[in-house]
Amino acid sequence: MSTLKNLWQKKRWIFWLLIVALLCVPPMLKILGIYKIKALYLRYACNIMMYATLAGSLNVINGYSGQTCLGQAGFFAIGAYTCAILSTRLGVSFWVLLPLCGLASGLIGLLVSLPTLRLQGIYLSIVTLGASEIIRIIAQTASITGGAMGIKGIPYPWLFGLDAFRPEYYYFIFLVLGILFLFCTSRILGSRVGRAWISIREDQVAAKSLGVRTSFYKSLNFVYGAFWAGVIGCAYAPFVNFIESSQFTTDKGFDVLAMIVIGGQGTLIGPIIGSTIVTILTESLRFLGVWRYVIYALIIIAMMWLRPQGIAGATNSILAGGKVKRKPQKGKGAKA
Amino acid sequence: MEYVLNQLINGICQGAIYALMAIGYSTIVGVVGMVTFTYGEIMMIGAYGAFYIFLTCGNNILLGLLMSFACSFVLGIAVYKLCYERFFNAPRHISLLCTIGFSMLIKNLAQIVFGPETKSMLNIIPNRIFTLHLGSIAVDFRLLQIVIMLLVVFLALLLTFFFNRTRAGIALRAVSQNKDAAYLVGINVRRTALLGNCIGCGFGGIAGCLLAIYYINFQSYTFGSFSMKAFSASVLGGLVDLRMSALGGLCLGIIENLGITISSATFRDVFAFGFLILMLIIRPQGFAVKKGTRV
Numbered sequence: 001m002s003t004l005k006n007l008w009q010k011k012r013w014i015f016w017l018l019i020v021a022l023l024c025v026p027p028m029l030k031i032l033g034i035y036k037i038k039a040l041y042l043r044y045a046c047n048i049m050m051y052a053t054l055a056g057s058l059n060v061i062n063g064y065s066g067q068t069c070l071g072q073a074g075f076f077a078i079g080a081y082t083c084a085i086l087s088t089r090l091g092v093s094f095w096v097l098l099p100l101c102g103l104a105s106g107l108i109g110l111l112v113s114l115p116t117l118r119l120q121g122i123y124l125s126i127v128t129l130g131a132s133e134i135i136r137i138i139a140q141t142a143s144i145t146g147g148a149m150g151i152k153g154i155p156y157p158w159l160f161g162l163d164a165f166r167p168e169y170y171y172f173i174f175l176v177l178g179i180l181f182l183f184c185t186s187r188i189l190g191s192r193v194g195r196a197w198i199s200i201r202e203d204q205v206a207a208k209s210l211g212v213r214t215s216f217y218k219s220l221n222f223v224y225g226a227f228w229a230g231v232i233g234c235a236y237a238p239f240v241n242f243i244e245s246s247q248f249t250t251d252k253g254f255d256v257l258a259m260i261v262i263g264g265q266g267t268l269i270g271p272i273i274g275s276t277i278v279t280i281l282t283e284s285l286r287f288l289g290v291w292r293y294v295i296y297a298l299i300i301i302a303m304m305w306l307r308p309q310g311i312a313g314a315t316n317s318i319l320a321g322g323k324v325k326r327k328p329q330k331g332k333g334a335k336a
Numbered sequence: 337m338e339y340v341l342n343q344l345i346n347g348i349c350q351g352a353i354y355a356l357m358a359i360g361y362s363t364i365v366g367v368v369g370m371v372t373f374t375y376g377e378i379m380m381i382g383a384y385g386a387f388y389i390f391l392t393c394g395n396n397i398l399l400g401l402l403m404s405f406a407c408s409f410v411l412g413i414a415v416y417k418l419c420y421e422r423f424f425n426a427p428r429h430i431s432l433l434c435t436i437g438f439s440m441l442i443k444n445l446a447q448i449v450f451g452p453e454t455k456s457m458l459n460i461i462p463n464r465i466f467t468l469h470l471g472s473i474a475v476d477f478r479l480l481q482i483v484i485m486l487l488v489v490f491l492a493l494l495l496t497f498f499f500n501r502t503r504a505g506i507a508l509r510a511v512s513q514n515k516d517a518a519y520l521v522g523i524n525v526r527r528t529a530l531l532g533n534c535i536g537c538g539f540g541g542i543a544g545c546l547l548a549i550y551y552i553n554f555q556s557y558t559f560g561s562f563s564m565k566a567f568s569a570s571v572l573g574g575l576v577d578l579r580m581s582a583l584g585g586l587c588l589g590i591i592e593n594l595g596i597t598i599s600s601a602t603f604r605d606v607f608a609f610g611f612l613i614l615m616l617i618i619r620p621q622g623f624a625v626k627k628g629t630r631v
Contacts (some may be wrong), residue, residue: 005407049565053584062429066427066429068429068432068433070436074429108563112618115613115617115620116616117618118620119616119620122432123430123571123620124372125371125569126564126567126568126612127612127613129564129611130564130568130609130612130613131613133458133561133564133605134606134609134610137602137603137605137606138606140602141600141603142531142600150614196383211571229594252561254440257433257436258437261433290444290447290448290452291444291446291448293440293446294444294445295445296437296440296441297438297439297441297444298437298441299436300434300436300437300438300440301418301419301437301438304423304430304431304433304437305422305434306436308426308430308433316428319427320430
């Protein structure tokens with residue numbers, strides 16, 4: 001047992017490799033023909049990983065720098081539409097498009113964050129919500145995005161002669177993207193930039209007084225979150241093969257928000273848990289129809305009442321409610 | 337020219353409804369100190385309340401408006417108890433997310449209770465058109481538009497009277513300015529905040545009813561975008577200033593309607609939010625003269 005603990009402390013990457021290897025097992029079983037897993041289940045797994053990364057990108061904004069972004073669906077849409085347009089019209093390869101869509105989305109993120117730099121949190125929320133809605137309306141009406149008809153027949157990614165149109169191949173794309181996202185984000189969070197984000201979340205004025213350029217880091221945070229939303233949008237478009245504007249409503253943004261609220265904000269594992277819970281609930285409660293949204297809503301309210309930082313959220317942060325901000329009471333706080 | 341003038345009239349009428357929405361919204365934000373995303377559902381409940389009153393009791397517009405006020409007032413109590421009361425000292429995003437959850441809850445419950453189909457409001461106000469001739473230009477006024485504008489002005493005056501002349505209204509203003517100071521001079525802050533929230537919600541309900549009458553068709557999902565317009569309008573007015581919020585609503589309505597005359601009607605929301613974002617870049621505190629509102 002102690003050797004295991006020792007190993008966990010010294011060579012953590014072994015454990016990560018083990019987890020990744022375990023995640024690789026289900027599609028490999030299918031590919032090698034050992035066990036026939038239903039394609040539907042693999043699609044669910046793909047969905048979980050996709051939403052985990054998308055929620056993770058929102059978590060970078062909401063959970064790490066404490067701004068309330070409500071328009072993640074807009075950035076997602078930018079990525080998806082950039083991918084769809086460029087691949088159907090110009091035939092650009094999927095692998096080139098991945099960073100390109102991210103950059104396009106990050107650029108929009110920068111544009112959205114600029115007006116709000118001087119303002120407090122709530123304005124950012126409404127501007128992101130408005131921007132997301134504007135993006136959706138433009139996608140619904142412009143001719144280049146196919147209008148209300150959407151874009152059909154987005155080509156599947158292609159690598160080593162393997163068409164990724166089957167979910168067991170697509171699984172790996174989402175897996176790699178998710179791991180890449182987690183790796184990059186954990187590196188950034190450990191750096192100067194990540195510390196600046198967290199200090200802004202905890203107390204913006206204090207951060208400013210210590211010399212953190214809050215406007216710059218807030219913008220950077222926003223661009224980074226939007227970048228990953230765009231990348232995931234780019235992977236999403238070929239996965240569903242058909243996109244239209246109704247897939248990117250603000251309700252979609254709220255779904256992603258629900259994931260990080262339930263799973264937990266301010267930790268890397270939170271969005272993964274949230275995405276797993278919400279996706280499984282969505283698929284297993286499908287027979288309930290509208291009632292399942294009622295259940296979601298109740299879960300969100302209950303989470304806010306009982307555990308505002310989410311199931312696996314950062315407990316030692318301002319996200320956990322008034323616990324950090326509460327002034328020490330006379331007598332009690334002075335000694336502690 | 338004639339077309340533009342007629343659109344201007346439409347814009348002013350729509351702006352009047354937005355102004356009413358924004359007044360209600362600013363009342364809530366000012367008194368409670370937290371932003372709400374349930375406003376659309378509050379308007380929806382108002383519209384449904386009026387709809388069923390008209391269905392059962394006939395064309396009595398006064399009764400309908402009272403009913404929508406009452407429905408939204410009661411829903412306001414629920415919003416206050418669920419989303420605000422516990423979170424006065426917590427970070428703001430918690431109550432914000434709570435209102436989003438509550439909005440999802442009410443929206444979907446309404447779809448279950450009232451049915452997902454589109455409801456058509458009865459024709460409450462006779463469809464009569466007055467034409468004003470200005471030289472060679474003919475400007476049309478619909479009776480409905482005139483009634484709505486007069487009603488909004490009347491309600492705004494009523495609220496002004498309430499805020500300036502009554503004891504409860506003055507207490508509300510005190511709470512809106514500074515909660516701690518209001519507490520010190522012996523105002524029951526929580527109860528006053530509850531009252532303010534419910535009055536704001538009630539006005540939202542009336543606005544929802546007017547919207548339903550104006551647009552005739554509505555369903556439970558219609559009001560989501562209107563709640564964002566209410567938010568935009570009150571941001572234009574600096575979030576807590578009632579008069580400026582009303583002005584913001586009026587501007588929003590006019591800009592939307594003039595915007596869609598030069599493009600197509602699908603771009604309505606683009607103009608509204610584009611104007612808001614532009615405004616935030618140029619003058620982030622809105623039209624309000626006072627600075628430093630903390631929300």
